[in-house]
Amino acid sequence: MDTQEITTTGCRRCGTEIAGVNGRYSCGACGWTNPWHEGHRDLPGAEDDPDWPGRKRNSRRDDTPPV
Numbered sequence: 001m002d003t004q005e006i007t008t009t010g011c012r013r014c015g016t017e018i019a020g021v022n023g024r025y026s027c028g029a030c031g032w033t034n035p036w037h038e039g040h041r042d043l044p045g046a047e048d049d050p051d052w053p054g055r056k057r058n059s060r061r062d063d064t065p066p067v
């Protein structure tokens with residue numbers, strides 16, 4: 001089932017508060033969109049992507065159990 005998580009952020013170009021779905025934002029004022037990879041990816045293997053910004057590899061703290 002698809003779940004749509006609505007969040008808001010400030011446009012990084014013009015500062016307008018904009019709402020986005022699943023971490024994707026598109027500003028209606030200036031046309032700015034955030035990079036696709038900043039979205040809340042739920043595809044298998046996303047965390048294995050070395051470019052995934054959500055986690056630094058080999059830096060997991062022992063006192064932070066994986067979610």
Ligand SMILES: [Zn+2]
Pocket residue numbers: 011012013014015016027028029030031032
């Ligand atoms: Zn904007």
